[in-house]
Amino acid sequence: MILGSNITATDTGGRIKAFCGLNAVFDILAMVDDAVAGYDASGRVIIANENLASLSGLTRQQLLGIDVNALFLPLSGIPNPHDRLPFPLDGSKATLLCRRPTEGTKVRVVVRARAMGDDGSFLLVARPTSVASAPEPDGPRPTSDVSVDGAALSSDEVAAVADADVRVASIGREGPADVVALMSELGGAVVSGDASGVRDMLVSELRDAVDADAGALYLAGSGGYALKSFTGDVDGREMPSYITSQDRLASLAGEVRHTLAFDRHRGLDGEVVLSEKATKEVHGAPELESLPLVSFFSVPIVYDATVVAVALVGWNAPHALHGHDAKVLDILALHHANELMTATLSARAHSNERVSNAASERLLHLEGLGEKATLLDYYDAFEAMAAAVGCSFMPIFKNLHQDTLFIKTPAGELVDFPFDVDMLRDDEWHYEDVHIWPFSKLATLRGWVSEKCIANDGVLVIMDRLVGESRGFLVTKDGGTALPSLSYTYFKRFVQDVHRLERRQTQRAQDALISHTLQSGLGNHLQHVEGLTAQAIYNSATETADVGGDFYDLIRLPGNRACVILGDVAGKGVQSASVSAAVRTALGAYSWEGLAPSHMVRSLNDFFLGFSRLETFATVFVGVIDVAEGTLTYCCAGHPPALLLHPAEQQTELLSVQSGVVGAFREMVYRDGHVRLRPGDELLLYTDGATEARGADGTFFGEVGLRDAVVRNIDLDVHDIPDKIMATLYEFTENRLDDDVAMMAVRFDGLDADSTAGAPS
Known part of the structure; x- marks a missing residue:
């Protein structure tokens, strides 16, 4: 009845144009027994009746603006990419799952949809049916419904994906009972700006989707990928805390940009190698000596054509790696890339504000001290700022008796510093009397701090004049990770601001001395x-x-x-x-x-x-x-x-x-x-x-x-x-x-x- 009615399309702003008057639209929607929704060209609800609200467990107000793929899922339970519909627009029937987000459950429904013009808008009618009596969709189901990067799932793989969803529901681990409920929690974490919560939920979803022993999420940063979230069991061992951009695993993720399946073993020479499942290629990977996973998937998270994270999902013992599992992981990664970046950017904004406040607080404190500020006051400020950007501060001191240098580690240990600072200079960054060099530009220094297990990355700072003398210190990134470029930028600006402040206060003290001399003498x-x-x-x-x-x-x-x-x-x-x-x-x-x-x-x-x-x-x-x-x-x-x-x-x-x-x-x-x-x-x-x-x-x-x-x-x-x-x-x-x-x-x-x-x- 409804699909034959004269309902016109929506405009580009997502509003109903007309059809026999706006009131008639609501009158017809109120009379029908089916759940009905009108969607705009982007696939978002612009009008819905009370039956759809009852079916989804949401209010009509809550339904407005919801994406069709967020509400109606293929039988696999895995959402389609945002730009693909899970049903045809020719009025034929399709059997889908309708989500009830507030309950974390799904209802099996038969839907029909029809385009309402040439602008992409369409009308959808849904009717719930029992699992036993639900009719199958008219005709063969399109295999492109759940395709990723042009690779469609076959009918057998679709069935396997559906079976995987059943396995997820029966695992019985703590947390959400299925992928859809987990997706609901993931959305809530995105809204709250909880980046760590989003990462934890995402890696849990990827792990549960293939019933793996463990999952880890590595976030892209300066020079590589840092471990940000882990779930599961790796027999008491630990996942690597950092994967550099030069590592074969990271470079493959950046080149291929879809899920790859690997078996990790030793080659004839005893070195660790990775055997790629699909291509049978063998890649040398000695850097993964400590990786506890034996069989695993490498899942790149791609946002705006850039790999922003890599997830490793796998098993502690040899395990069969199936192609349909890889495609399921690709779908999940594609679906949640936006949520991950939204939460990450939100967390970064909060972090930026926190770091800016820390810098302002320390600068105001130093300015309040005026010429009474001592070297210890300046070092306290540098140490606080280093902590604010997730780093450690290590000042360089001079041994006056032996004319040598040493550093003080965060643990309070004194370590000889076997370098002549002038020999290290290469003018990487210079501001008046301040010099800053990343360890990446000082290979000798980087090798030494790594050998001494002091840090993996950081910067060397030399101030030609601070409280009357030349001063130097290291700012290092702990945990075996690289120094993020944003942390480097923030600390560089802070050092520059401190230098300007100290120079101003020195000039002010000199002016005051001259002024006092003039007044007392004249x-x-x-x-x-x-x-x-x-x-x-x-x-x-x-x-x-x-x-x-x-x-x-x-x-x-x-x-x-x-x-x-x-x-x-x-x-x-x-x-x-x-x-x-x-x-x-x-x-x-x-x-x-x-x-x-x-x-x-x-x-x-x-x-x-x-x-x-x-x-x-x-x-x-x-x-x-x-x-x-x-x-x-x-x-x-x-x-x-x-x-x-x-x-x-x-x-x-x-x-x-x-x-x-x-x-x-x-x-x-x-x-x-x-x-x-x-x-x-x-x-x-x-x-x-x-x-x-x-x-x-x-x-x-x-x-x-x-x-x-x-x-x-x-x-x-x-x-x-x-x-x-x-x-x-x-x-x-x-x-x-x-x-x-x-x-x-x-x-x-x-x-x-x-x-x-x-x-x-």
């Missing part, structure tokens, strides 16, 4: 001036911070006068310290010329702009105090406004006459401000590091916060005010200052009559 002095009492403080943002451009001075001048200076040069390090030293020197010279503060700052601006290499600017407060007259003349050039305290009246005054910064424009206008002083008045100067300090919630301390702190402490002695305000800043920021802070307090005491009379002209 400035930040408070000279004694009669009639004035002063106190200043300078605090770095952190203990290891670069010396910045903050500076201050109190200079005694003739005629009972004094020049008070506090400023901030933009930037940090050697340049800003050098510029601040030059500014202090220049202002000191200008003050002795008797210039007004605005004139001094104007001359300083010309000085800045006269040197094109000084690509910076400064803010500065320059004041001249006439102690005898009790006056202050000042110029505030882009600097935070100074505070004038009147403790006797419990008041503060903001010195509001402002001018522009120094070093920005030649046409900048600078103005003087004038204030009369009374004995006991105090002048408070500070840099913007005080007002721009941030609290834990991100709020600024600000000028209001500073004035409040001053008012609360206005009765303190002038010697205590800078320290008290600095303590308030630390409390506000929870000991996390973002910028350097300089602060100076000057109290006007005035002169007595004798001092005024004796003042020099």
Whole structure:
């Protein structure tokens, strides 16, 4: 009834176009007694009725998008390749198995299918039947239903494959009862990204499909195939942990790309050889001396025309190897290649994230240590990174007494290193002062580490300068396997990042030393001036911070006068310290010329702009105090406004006459401000590091916060005010200052009559 209805095909997006209206489709599907599904050109369900949901044990929503080969299997129970249908599209009957994935069982059904247009879409009708009464498909069953690489199974082989499925169900081993249930678990592992779970299930499926003693899966990597999964019993022996690309077994897998059957025995010369079942060829394979399997299949897993893994499935004693078993294994390998790669790539993504996080964590730790980082700290970082990529770290040390080298193995053993590092160099990879050579490029070194049973593969790293000296170490891959190319790349980048960090921190330490020398030798002095009492403080943002451009001075001048200076040069390090030293020197010279503060700052601006290499600017407060007259003349050039305290009246005054910064424009206008002083008045100067300090919630301390702190402490002695305000800043920021802070307090005491009379002209 349904196959004769006027149902149209689907479009390329997998949606029903039409047929007598969309509602009619659902009405007809609901009326029929059979299980019905519509498939798009790629063989995926786009519509299904409730009968198919009941037959498969899935909901209609779960059925949408399922591949036809995942739901309907040939009688063998082995899925067809994704691009081949298990039934004809001419409406004739075919007997198949319908999977019930949630139960791990199968139901025998008779299906008919018909193409619904020329775009590849089709409609399928299925009806369950008992095994005893199930009619056979009309006509001979196509032998190409389960073909691999163009090799079709004969009718006898199809029957043998079906018998193999029965054997699998009756084995009684732990785990899934049959191949289909195992495939269901395999799909779940793929979804979860569990690469090891996918590998274990795949090798179990291959082993159970031919009832072998053991199965092993080797994953392709740099230089060969590494053992990743094993199941079964090999009489207490072990499978080889690694098969190199040069081994005959691996090279045959790469050349032939389908399952081969081998018997392993000794030739006339006593060497191990492999006899290939199909071609009768004999291949020398001395590298397989330790292989415990006597008869086995080599099953390549091919993805995108590349052999990504090789499975060995076999027996501990001589065993008959049948061609249909090889084809079954090929079908399973072909069917699950995508799942294996999906899970492997997912696991690799997780691994990449883990390794990146480990590298970032170690680099941040070293950066936090700054110049305090020792060689041991760097070696700890290298060891942690080596562990993150599945390797071991072995530093090379020098025996100063005997002038020889030795290495320290992961077990703590000291082994003489009989090589001159310079003799090993071949510039395989070079980044500034860092050299990295894979063992594959250093045959002598590779042979030595292999002979000493230290490792099979790895890299030699030489850093021309690390903590003051040339350093070297080995990063080795354990377990007899090759170093993966991705691990090599990650470690190379990490060494490069560490080198840049160490070089930066060395330069920073040198700059700080120069800056400290400049500041200690050229400035930040408070000279004694009669009639004035002063106190200043300078605090770095952190203990290891670069010396910045903050500076201050109190200079005694003739005629009972004094020049008070506090400023901030933009930037940090050697340049800003050098510029601040030059500014202090220049202002000191200008003050002795008797210039007004605005004139001094104007001359300083010309000085800045006269040197094109000084690509910076400064803010500065320059004041001249006439102690005898009790006056202050000042110029505030882009600097935070100074505070004038009147403790006797419990008041503060903001010195509001402002001018522009120094070093920005030649046409900048600078103005003087004038204030009369009374004995006991105090002048408070500070840099913007005080007002721009941030609290834990991100709020600024600000000028209001500073004035409040001053008012609360206005009765303190002038010697205590800078320290008290600095303590308030630390409390506000929870000991996390973002910028350097300089602060100076000057109290006007005035002169007595004798001092005024004796003042020099």
